[in-house]
Amino acid sequence: MKRGKVVTAEEAIRTYLHAGDCLALGGFSTNRRAYALVREIIRQGVRDLTVESGAAGGDVDMLVGAGCVKAINISYIANSGFTMVCRRFREAVEQGKLPAEDYSLDVQTIAYHGAALGLSYVPVRNMVGSDLEHKWGISDEQRKDFPKLPAKKFILQEDPFHPGTQLCLIPTPRIDVACIHVQKASPEGICRIEGAEFQDVDIALAAAHTIVSCEELVSDEEMRREPDRNTIPGTCVDAVVPIPYGAHPSQCCGYYDYDPQALQEYDRVSRTQEAFDRYLEEQVLISHEAYLSHIGDEQLRSLRTDRLYGYAVGLRRS
Amino acid sequence: MDYTRKQMMAVALSREIEDDKLYIIGTGLPLIGAALAKRTHAPKARLLFETGILDGDPQEVPTSVSDLRLNYQAAILWPQYRYFGFEILAAERGQIEAGFLGGAQIDPYGNLNSTCIGDYAAPVTRFSGSGGANGIATFCDTVIVMKHEKRRFVQRVDYCTSPGWINGPDGRRSMGLPEDRGPRAVITELGVFRFGADKRMYLAELFPGVTPEQVVENTGFPIDVTRAVPAAPPSEAVLKTLVEEVDPHHLMT
Numbered sequence: 045m046k047r048g049k050v051v052t053a054e055e056a057i058r059t060y061l062h063a064g065d066c067l068a069l070g071g072f073s074t075n076r077r078a079y080a081l082v083r084e085i086i087r088q089g090v091r092d093l094t095v096e097s098g099a100a101g102g103d104v105d106m107l108v109g110a111g112c113v114k115a116i117n118i119s120y121i122a123n124s125g126f127t128m129v130c131r132r133f134r135e136a137v138e139q140g141k142l143p144a145e146d147y148s149l150d151v152q153t154i155a156y157h158g159a160a161l162g163l164s165y166v167p168v169r170n171m172v173g174s175d176l177e178h179k180w181g182i183s184d185e186q187r188k189d190f191p192k193l194p195a196k197k198f199i200l201q202e203d204p205f206h207p208g209t210q211l212c213l214i215p216t217p218r219i220d221v222a223c224i225h226v227q228k229a230s231p232e233g234i235c236r237i238e239g240a241e242f243q244d245v246d247i248a249l250a251a252a253h254t255i256v257s258c259e260e261l262v263s264d265e266e267m268r269r270e271p272d273r274n275t276i277p278g279t280c281v282d283a284v285v286p287i288p289y290g291a292h293p294s295q296c297c298g299y300y301d302y303d304p305q306a307l308q309e310y311d312r313v314s315r316t317q318e319a320f321d322r323y324l325e326e327q328v329l330i331s332h333e334a335y336l337s338h339i340g341d342e343q344l345r346s347l348r349t350d351r352l353y354g355y356a357v358g359l360r361r362s
Numbered sequence: 363m364d365y366t367r368k369q370m371m372a373v374a375l376s377r378e379i380e381d382d383k384l385y386i387i388g389t390g391l392p393l394i395g396a397a398l399a400k401r402t403h404a405p406k407a408r409l410l411f412e413t414g415i416l417d418g419d420p421q422e423v424p425t426s427v428s429d430l431r432l433n434y435q436a437a438i439l440w441p442q443y444r445y446f447g448f449e450i451l452a453a454e455r456g457q458i459e460a461g462f463l464g465g466a467q468i469d470p471y472g473n474l475n476s477t478c479i480g481d482y483a484a485p486v487t488r489f490s491g492s493g494g495a496n497g498i499a500t501f502c503d504t505v506i507v508m509k510h511e512k513r514r515f516v517q518r519v520d521y522c523t524s525p526g527w528i529n530g531p532d533g534r535r536s537m538g539l540p541e542d543r544g545p546r547a548v549i550t551e552l553g554v555f556r557f558g559a560d561k562r563m564y565l566a567e568l569f570p571g572v573t574p575e576q577v578v579e580n581t582g583f584p585i586d587v588t589r590a591v592p593a594a595p596p597s598e599a600v601l602k603t604l605v606e607e608v609d610p611h612h613l614m615t
Contacts, residue, residue: 071428072413072426072427072428073426073427074426074428074429075426075428098442099413099493118491119491119492119493120490120491120492120493121490121491122389124389124425124426124427124428125389125426125429125613126425128490129488129489130490134487134489137485137488138485138486138487140484146477146491148492148494148495149492149493149494150412150445150446150449150494150496150497151496153443153446154446156443169450169501170496170497170500171496172500172537172538172539173500173525173528173538173539174496174499174500174523174524175482175521175522175523176496179482179483179521181482181483209538210538239439240413240414240428240433240439240440241439241441241442242414242428242441242442243442246441246443295428295429295430297433349430353434354430354431354433354434355422355429355430355431355433355434357422358422360611361423361613362611362612362613
């Protein structure tokens with residue numbers, strides 16, 4: 045197979061992600077988060093990132109705990125069912141160390157879609173009348189120090205076409221780099237997301253550079269045989285990183301379920317910075333191969349999804 | 363059969379779900395209530411999730427609104443932006459019966475906080491944030507699940523993530539919110555609460571073994587308990603379905 049855009053995670057992050065960038069991450073809470081790419085970002089110590097997270101999970105929490113994040117636009121951050129509020133994020137905000145701006149998840153969703161449509165802002169009726177409207181996490185003044193953030197959280201304006209309705213004009217993010225994990229990708233960068241795509245196609249299209257990790261590298265010819273199943277064209281992808289179990293410990297539809305043991309372990313180690321730092325040493329600042337052998341073949345096999353049901357039937361989760 | 367307060371809550375949640383209607387479901391106990399309803403009195407109830415997953419039939423407890431367990435038998439897995447538009451349009455057409463939410467703090471008008479305790483600029487405790495709750499509370503009737511503690515049932519929420527009835531009958535209109543929808547019920551381990559013409563929360567149903575005094579003691583604002591009736595205990599058949607089929611490993615109940 046030709047090499048095309050296929051690179052290692054190390055090369056992809058080194059080439060495309062720089063300190064101070066706006067980074068968007070794919071997946072949803074405990075499903076198809078780009079963990080292997082995030083671990084590489086931490087290994088390379090990329091700093092001062094402005095993170096657009098959507099419904100974030102432990103991956104974003106790890107970036108916060110590792111000191112990579114300068115500011116975050118947030119609507120949700122949890123390893124849902126395992127950690128109800130991600131703990132490094134929580135401590136950073138409670139200690140005033142992480143400027144965070146709150147939106148609602150559906151608003152972030154439509155802002156990312158707007159970004160993918162090339163729009164500067166999207167007018168929504170959400171957030172009006174709540175403290176998402178009334179309270180700002182990052183003021184206009186502070187925003188001058190954050191060149192990757194828009195000048196305002198939003199602007200409230202009466203609908204010029206249908207007077208009487210208040211609209212929130214939500215700025216769309218200018219994403220420098222999107223990192224997503226997909227099931228299949230080809231050397232030229234054609235991607236196939238199986239299961240729910242969440243907002244991954246939007247952030248991949250909106251970003252100046254998109255890095256894709258994949259479970260399987262498939263030939264361009266094979267991907268082009270059934271184009272209706274493809275979700276992102278190669279034109280929108282800069283780097284393809286074949287990396288099986290690249291979303292572990294989150295789910296990857298058609299391949300593996302989430303890893304309850306690993307998520308429970310992360311719940312424990314993320315309670316204190318000291319334990320988290322040890323976890324970084326032992327499970328993040330190591331190669332992906334070493335990480336997978338730490339998890340163990342038997343454990344990985346137990347996560348395999350059932351063909352009929354789509355998840356690991358009877359997986360022990362308590 | 364004995365049952366726990368959490369199981370009673372799941373049963374009460376399931377009773378809020380009618381057959382053949384569409385509901386937006388959030389993480390946690392509402393997922394159990396919905397799964398229970400589908401296996402008992404409401405097999406054709408349809409479930410919508412903010413991930414864009416519509417109308418699945420989960421066979422095992424999903425731990426998240428993105429859990430692969432929700433995909434089973436689903437009608438469609440939409441990109442999330444489709445949910446955004448559908449939530450608003452379907453709610454306006456009256457096609458969404460209600461959305462289910464949880465939170466950390468609630469006030470007498472059903473305004474809900476899932477963002478932080480203390481000053482937002484320097485919070486004592488930070489939570490996960492709105493998720494899709496703000497949009498659901500903006501456009502749909504809601505059923506809210508709460509832990510019943512005095513520090514959670516407060517006169518005024520520290521942060522209004524999801525608007526309820528704001529401050530009374532005129533509250534939503536004054537804020538520019540759709541005025542004909544809002545919180546419908548609050549379900550706690552003590553009972554079921556509803557909202558009167560004054561849009562204040564009152565005790566509507568008391569769970570078995572709970573006294574009105576307990577409700578008053580654990581509520582941080584004056585609460586009317588005079589209209590309460592005893593909640594029907596769960597039937598053996600419903601409990602059996604809950605324990606044996608819906609949540610056999612006690613992940614949530």
